[in-house]
Amino acid sequence: MSRNPAGKEEAMNAIRELFEQAAKAWPKKDMANNYVALARQVAKRNNLRIPSHLKRQFCKGCGSFLKQGSNVTVRTQDKAVIYKCHECGKLYRIPFIKELKARKRKV
Numbered sequence: 658m659s660r661n662p663a664g665k666e667e668a669m670n671a672i673r674e675l676f677e678q679a680a681k682a683w684p685k686k687d688m689a690n691n692y693v694a695l696a697r698q699v700a701k702r703n704n705l706r707i708p709s710h711l712k713r714q715f716c717k718g719c720g721s722f723l724k725q726g727s728n729v730t731v732r733t734q735d736k737a738v739i740y741k742c743h744e745c746g747k748l749y750r751i752p753f754i755k756e757l758k759a760r761k762r763k764v
Contacts, residue, residue: 664703665703665705668699668700668702668703668705669705671696671699672696672699672700672705672707672711673711675692675693675695675696675699676692676693676696676711676714678692679692679693679696679714679722680714680722680724683722683724683727686721686722686728689721689722689724690720690721690722692722693714693715693720693721693722694720696711697715697720713740713749713751716729716742716744716745716747717747717749718742718744718745718746718747719742719744719745719747721742721744721745723740723742727743728742728743728744729741729742729743730743736752736753737750737751737752737753738750738751738753739751
């Protein structure tokens with residue numbers, strides 16, 4: 658466990674870089690999935706949270722890198738965005754919390 662703030666920043670940069678490498682290596686699914694697994698290990702070792710915009714790029718069920726139009730379907734419903742992984746079939750619902758709060762304030 659790294660208590661050094663510089664070490665945590667280096668780990669976060671490594672996580673971002675690994676996700677970038679996964680996106681570049683996308684046609685080779687196995688390599689992209691390996692980069693995601695490494696990024697998750699780095700986050701776990703350093704007790705870091707993966708940023709939300711990166712969390713949506715991998716499946717929590719099977720650990721595969723998600724590329725829209727290839728192995729994930731993204732839909733919008735009344736109050737949420739729904740991601741469906743084609744590898745394992747897992748669904749993720751992400752509610753429009755900020756938008757719902759803004760609507761309530763206006764009314």
